[in-house]
Amino acid sequence: MDKELDEKTIGIALLGLGTVGFGTYKVLKAQREEMPHKIGVRLELRHILVRDKEKAARRTGEPALVTDNYDEILKDDKTQIVAELIGGIEPARTYIEKALMAGKHVVTANKDLIAADHGRLLDLAKERHCDLMFEAAVAGAIPVITPLKQSLAANHLTEVMGIVNGTTNFILTKMTQENMEFSEVLALAQRLGYAEADPTADVEGLDAGRKIAIMASIAFNSRVSFENVSMEGIRQISANDIRYAGEMGCVIKLIGMAQCDGSAIEVYVAPMLIPKNHPLASVNDSYNAVFVRGDAVQDVMFQGRGAGELPTASSVVSDIFEVARNIEHGCCGRISCTCYKQLPIVAPENVRSKYFLRVEVEDRIGVLAELTDVFARHKVSVEQIIQKQRTGDSAEIVVITEKVREGDFRKAVQCIADKSGTRRICSTIRVHTL
Amino acid sequence: MDKELDEKTIGIALLGLGTVGFGTYKVLKAQREEMPHKIGVRLELRHILVRDKEKAARRTGEPALVTDNYDEILKDDKTQIVAELIGGIEPARTYIEKALMAGKHVVTANKDLIAADHGRLLDLAKERHCDLMFEAAVAGAIPVITPLKQSLAANHLTEVMGIVNGTTNFILTKMTQENMEFSEVLALAQRLGYAEADPTADVEGLDAGRKIAIMASIAFNSRVSFENVSMEGIRQISANDIRYAGEMGCVIKLIGMAQCDGSAIEVYVAPMLIPKNHPLASVNDSYNAVFVRGDAVQDVMFQGRGAGELPTASSVVSDIFEVARNIEHGCCGRISCTCYKQLPIVAPENVRSKYFLRVEVEDRIGVLAELTDVFARHKVSVEQIIQKQRTGDSAEIVVITEKVREGDFRKAVQCIADKSGTRRICSTIRVHTL
Numbered sequence: 001m002d003k004e005l006d007e008k009t010i011g012i013a014l015l016g017l018g019t020v021g022f023g024t025y026k027v028l029k030a031q032r033e034e035m036p037h038k039i040g041v042r043l044e045l046r047h048i049l050v051r052d053k054e055k056a057a058r059r060t061g062e063p064a065l066v067t068d069n070y071d072e073i074l075k076d077d078k079t080q081i082v083a084e085l086i087g088g089i090e091p092a093r094t095y096i097e098k099a100l101m102a103g104k105h106v107v108t109a110n111k112d113l114i115a116a117d118h119g120r121l122l123d124l125a126k127e128r129h130c131d132l133m134f135e136a137a138v139a140g141a142i143p144v145i146t147p148l149k150q151s152l153a154a155n156h157l158t159e160v161m162g163i164v165n166g167t168t169n170f171i172l173t174k175m176t177q178e179n180m181e182f183s184e185v186l187a188l189a190q191r192l193g194y195a196e197a198d199p200t201a202d203v204e205g206l207d208a209g210r211k212i213a214i215m216a217s218i219a220f221n222s223r224v225s226f227e228n229v230s231m232e233g234i235r236q237i238s239a240n241d242i243r244y245a246g247e248m249g250c251v252i253k254l255i256g257m258a259q260c261d262g263s264a265i266e267v268y269v270a271p272m273l274i275p276k277n278h279p280l281a282s283v284n285d286s287y288n289a290v291f292v293r294g295d296a297v298q299d300v301m302f303q304g305r306g307a308g309e310l311p312t313a314s315s316v317v318s319d320i321f322e323v324a325r326n327i328e329h330g331c332c333g334r335i336s337c338t339c340y341k342q343l344p345i346v347a348p349e350n351v352r353s354k355y356f357l358r359v360e361v362e363d364r365i366g367v368l369a370e371l372t373d374v375f376a377r378h379k380v381s382v383e384q385i386i387q388k389q390r391t392g393d394s395a396e397i398v399v400i401t402e403k404v405r406e407g408d409f410r411k412a413v414q415c416i417a418d419k420s421g422t423r424r425i426c427s428t429i430r431v432h433t434l
Numbered sequence: 435m436d437k438e439l440d441e442k443t444i445g446i447a448l449l450g451l452g453t454v455g456f457g458t459y460k461v462l463k464a465q466r467e468e469m470p471h472k473i474g475v476r477l478e479l480r481h482i483l484v485r486d487k488e489k490a491a492r493r494t495g496e497p498a499l500v501t502d503n504y505d506e507i508l509k510d511d512k513t514q515i516v517a518e519l520i521g522g523i524e525p526a527r528t529y530i531e532k533a534l535m536a537g538k539h540v541v542t543a544n545k546d547l548i549a550a551d552h553g554r555l556l557d558l559a560k561e562r563h564c565d566l567m568f569e570a571a572v573a574g575a576i577p578v579i580t581p582l583k584q585s586l587a588a589n590h591l592t593e594v595m596g597i598v599n600g601t602t603n604f605i606l607t608k609m610t611q612e613n614m615e616f617s618e619v620l621a622l623a624q625r626l627g628y629a630e631a632d633p634t635a636d637v638e639g640l641d642a643g644r645k646i647a648i649m650a651s652i653a654f655n656s657r658v659s660f661e662n663v664s665m666e667g668i669r670q671i672s673a674n675d676i677r678y679a680g681e682m683g684c685v686i687k688l689i690g691m692a693q694c695d696g697s698a699i700e701v702y703v704a705p706m707l708i709p710k711n712h713p714l715a716s717v718n719d720s721y722n723a724v725f726v727r728g729d730a731v732q733d734v735m736f737q738g739r740g741a742g743e744l745p746t747a748s749s750v751v752s753d754i755f756e757v758a759r760n761i762e763h764g765c766c767g768r769i770s771c772t773c774y775k776q777l778p779i780v781a782p783e784n785v786r787s788k789y790f791l792r793v794e795v796e797d798r799i800g801v802l803a804e805l806t807d808v809f810a811r812h813k814v815s816v817e818q819i820i821q822k823q824r825t826g827d828s829a830e831i832v833v834i835t836e837k838v839r840e841g842d843f844r845k846a847v848q849c850i851a852d853k854s855g856t857r858r859i860c861s862t863i864r865v866h867t868l
Contacts, residue, residue: 030729143734147577154465299739318585318589
């Protein structure tokens with residue numbers, strides 16, 4: 001069973017053979033000849049941990065590699081790198097911890113776990129002098145973690161802003177380009193396999209929330225976990241909102257936003273009106289992109305495939321190469337946790353944004369004056385108030401505020417909702433200012 | 435004179451205090467508090483090499499750091515990192531060689547030198563177990579070298595395509611948005627300081643040629659030097675070309691292009707018609723961007739500031755941090771030259787492209803037939819031929835070819851130019867196909 005390994009071979013185990021696991025398997029095969037040149041060592045896939053051994057044996061044609069017993073992997077000293085590609089919190093967390101405790105380096109694509117437990121796992125890796133890499137956990141194929149940790153290290157970063165969920169970007173793009181409503185496009189996306197049967201994690205912003213938590217932690221050198229992120233999804237966005245946004249020179253995107261002035265961090269996921277000349281505005285379909293601002297770099301954007309079998313595997317295997325180089329040069333743990341600050345997270349109600357509000361009111365004289373009065377009482381400065389269209393005895397009003405405290409804005413909206421002349425609060429959407 | 439350095443301090447010397455040198459000086463100051471946390475060591479600026487000591491002393495207020503004698507730096511054992519920010523071939527090359535020979539690590543922003551001598555300098559660095567980093571040499575602030583060498587290492591890359599010259603992108607953007615002619619915008623760019631008094635290196639594509647040579651070398655693991663790159667600039671592009679491109683759903687960009695099918699490399703700089711839905715099409719003004727295609731990653735794009743004091747310094751100082759981490763972990767030379775192949779470069783006449791040709795001919799019956807005949811005789815398949823406008827007895831014809839050999843196309847164009855009915859070959863521009 002034990003194969004002869006010369007000194008220049010590093011053994012790997014894959015945990016999971018789903019979409020990303022099988023992609024990783026394929027990319028490792030495709031890179032077999034190149035590896036020794038690229039990293040100075042040969043990698044040997046020694047184990048694939050799965051639940052269904054027969055299926056995995058059929059899929060790979062390599063039954064000898066397949067196991068359902070994790071202890072086999074832990075006990076194999078020649079396996080130095082474990083790639084966790086199962087996803088979810090458990091058993092992934094336990095597997096990663098055990099691997100690190102056994103002195104094995106870990107590469108993972110697991111955003112759920114990293115967003116929840118980034119700090120603790122990195123601390124454990126450091127303690128064990130191991131690498132723990134997770135480029136694939138954020139924005140799939142797009143290099144984001146390495147640029148943030150290394151290529152942009154000479155900056156005080158002030159903003160990380162990303163389209164980091166392909167499903168919602170596909171939905172919003174279709175709504176924009178074909179003037180469709182959310183529910184129609186969601187059904188289409190589900191038929192095409194771009195959205196899950198239960199689309200909650202995508203359309204409610206949870207998936208984007210995990211990714212912005214991870215990026216914020218690295219960008220601002222301060223731990224931000226998933227529970228720090230306030231999230232708002234795109235279910236409420238209608239074709240009308242998108243049309244009005246277009247009239248204002250904007251598109252609507254679901255944005256993961258993290259900003260830091262050096263003393264506190266604002267972090268949230270929300271749909272936003274983005275001016276068409278912003279680089280993120282032309283990132284369409286299922287593409288992802290991350291826009292970063294810093295004191296030296298000014299602004300920089302990374303764009304590409306945020307998911308998919310081979311794109312995600314591109315990041316996983318590049319991380320494996322990086323770990324292998326570190327093993328070869330005896331410098332594992334070279335870059336570990338970079339969170340050396342403990343900055344507070346701004347409470348959601350204190351985050352300041354510019355807002356777009358669409359509201360349906362009774363069409364009568366004085367209604368605009370009443371609205372402006374409510375805003376004034378709640379310290380919400382209004383930039384524009386526009387009567388859009390009348391249907392029967394209803395009028396549709398669009399309000400654009402200045403940058404205001406979210407708490408003040410929400411109270412003003414609640415007060416408007418409670419007024420007898422208000423038929424419906426149609427939507428409240430943040431407006432990004434350049 | 436010798437300051438006390440504890441073990442955890444690494445000395446640096448800056449060569450040059452021009453735009454990038456002074457930017458680097460400022461960013462090192464700005465990162466002073468963060469450094470020990472980010473890289474585990476403190477960096478100490480020990481020398482600044484300049485020609486005019488007085489001016490540099492005034493500029494920095496630190497006369498003790500300023501020297502005009504390079505030997506002082508070479509002899510200082512506490513200076514472990516030399517940042518060469520002078521540019522040009524000499525004396526930069528000699529300085530870098532001497533630094534490496536003295537066992538000092540080098541960070542450089544020098545595209546001229548790296549494009550000419552990439553391989554030899556990296557070999558020397560490897561021999562001396564030193565790091566030689568040059569992220570700032572390509573596309574300024576945008577992380578390109580690290581992503582190509584590390585984050586995308588698990589790919590067979592097939593295409594690197596970039597807008598890597600800010601001056602020409604500014605000119606083409608203005609021409610497009612304000613319907614101006616090349617010479618008008620060039621004059622404006624010179625007034626604004628976006629173009630040099632002698633704009634040759636920019637508008638003839640030489641600057642872009644250096645950058646695409648460097649990127650091609652890394653992407654395809656095979657040495658490509660500046661002399662391998664065929665270059666065409668943007669002087670011939672007119673407002674009419676841009677207008678017609680727009681009618682075809684395209685914009686015109688100056689593109690550094692490198693493609694590799696695994697057996698040979700095509701590399702050139704040329705203006706191109708780019709479809710508006712290509713990510714590069716919306717990169718405007720003086721922004722740079724690099725678009726990369728590979729078998730696993732699919733496609734990915736990096737966009738940002740390609741020049742400027744602080745943006746370029748962002749890359750220089752991030753490289754310095756990287757070298758410092760390597761020193762700290764005893765793993766310098768961890769990633770050295772990645773050119774382990776020796777692929778041939780395709781001769782320019784054998785490169786296959788789709789072309790846009792605009793020609794002014796005598797307005798008479800049969801002229802279109804004559805043109806199509808010339809193309810057929812030269813094995814140039816034509817996709818479209820359109821009569822655009824008539825002025826007096828002249829007609830303007832636009833021809834779009836299929837993908838054809840450049841040699842065949844050039845001969846056909848020469849043959850058309852020689853015909854008595856041809857008034858003028860207005861322009862020949864490549865068309866990018868997705």
